[in-house]
Amino acid sequence: MIDTIPELNGAGLQLLRIPAEVDVPLTGRVVQILDTPSMQRLRRISQLGLVSYVYPGAVHTRFEHSLGVYRLACLTLRHLLANESVLASSTTTDEIKIFLLAALLHDIGHWPYCHAIEDLRLAEFPRHEELARTLICDSPLAVVIEREWSVEPARVAELIASTRDGGAEPSVLRSLLSGPVDIDKLDYLQRDSLHAGVPYG
Template sequence: MLHPYAEIPELSDLQVGGPLVRIPMQLDVPFTPRVRAIVDTVEFQRLRHITQLGLADRVYPGATHTRFEHALGVFHNALRYLWQLGKDPRFSQVVDTHQAEVLMVAALLHDLGHWPFCHPIEDMGLAELPPHEAFAAEFLGPGSELAAALEQHWNIRADEVLDVLTPKTDSPALRLMRSILSGPIDIDKMDYLERDSLHAGVPYGRNFDRSRLIQSLLVNEAGDGLAISAKGKTAAELMVFARYVMFSEVYWHHAVRSATCMFARSFYELHRQLDLQSLFRLTEYDVIRELQRQAVGTPVAPLLEGLFGAKRRLHKRVIEFTADQSPELYRALAGRPYAETVEVGLQLLSALERLTGRTLAATDVLIDAPPVHKEVEFRVEIYDPKARVYRPLGQVSPVVDALARTQFDDFVKRVRVFAEPDLARILKDRYDEFVRELEAAACST
């Protein structure tokens, strides 16, 4: 029986070979003329100049891979998902060939609107920030090279792609397409876990069977999202654990968070004097240069120098704790608006000046706390063909159930206080007094 998407050139090339581009690890990404037409546009090429993990390379030197590489990896996953799901009549009857191609393009363009250091900047929730979805719409706007490439080579309108990336309408097909792009077992996570792990030089994000998981994909009971068959249970468990460990050991590694915290505070102090619409169109290198220029003579200049100057100098960790270690203090600091966290830090700074008898700079002490928004929870159904029933994976997996019973963010995303290195040594020697002052500042603000 002919595969329902067999006429899509990229899916055909995935099976029999054809023009390709190779990306780590040894992935052959179909690179047909119409894929090249998208990739060669000025709007897509800007992703070459935006790193995937921002400041993580201050700790993991190899983590300099770009959103350009990641986008190609997500596109490759989209092809593999579509080939597998096309074997499920419930999927192919809802998602036609044109919609499958729209999903492929959306996968390739899913990070189109991101700017340099997008995640730490967005985590602050500043009112002045333009949403990165608006940037995506602009880069796909009338007259753009990218929109023209879609019309000419794919017969796809820009608004069709944007509707997948930023929902405006609803249909069973769109819900299925969006669950592939953004859901518990989506093509984005499938790529970034492995790719970030590879470039960081750690094994954690690669310790799950991607092929087995993809081979187990099917449509969920409601017909509006993905599920997995019982044969993919172990692979799904390992993916859940891989994500947990990558957050714990890489994304929220204490030194990565120190660098992120220093950058966030610098941006927060400078953002009102910046033309954000222009800044976010720059390359990562040029954003750094502009921030350093604007910071001259300000309290955040030493922070940016420590991050991007000739000598790496990060603030040191004084204290860290999760929700189960210090529940009251954690609740007092986690999930607060960024401006309030800054105010708590300034209150703490004043108390520490009295405690140490030293005059401290406004950025000598920084509080890093989980942002307001939470991570997507791992909720996916598993289909038992013998019993012909769908059940939540957490009900049949002790691993997933254990992680579900403890809020992912509360355990992995710790509250930390960082201080200028010399001050950090002093505060560690006066730890009990420091904790009392932190508690007082958290409760009074």
């Protein structure tokens, strides 16, 4: 199955280097996702909001973090599909593509200072999960997902939403994206620590 997913088989990949000296594998269809206005806006959104006022190095972005989570998704899937026959035989190609997209797009709905504003519970501000669904399903991003990945954008949005609300059923892929130990946490704990100059662990 790894051979059918270009992001996992390693053929014809470009590499993009991000801190901490790691290479993110890029295919043409991943680059098309990254080039959408919805993804490019994440370049201007701080991962840690106002933390840079205390830790001046903590100026990394949601874009960098999204690339890091996507990279971990590729590494994790490559390992699990090669070594866990039950998972490999029970997971479809579409489920893998949806998972990779969800890893890359999991923070697409964030805006500047999102968590601080959401904590105020202001009715006039939609939750970032609602914005994520809109951006994934009703924007140029939806066209790229349908045309290049051949999956329904709504399924990507549903996987991202299910990681926030618990979803209808347990899923190995969902728990890899959001669980007690998941690829999102693995990336941001290391990345935030690196940029803030504060050791973690």
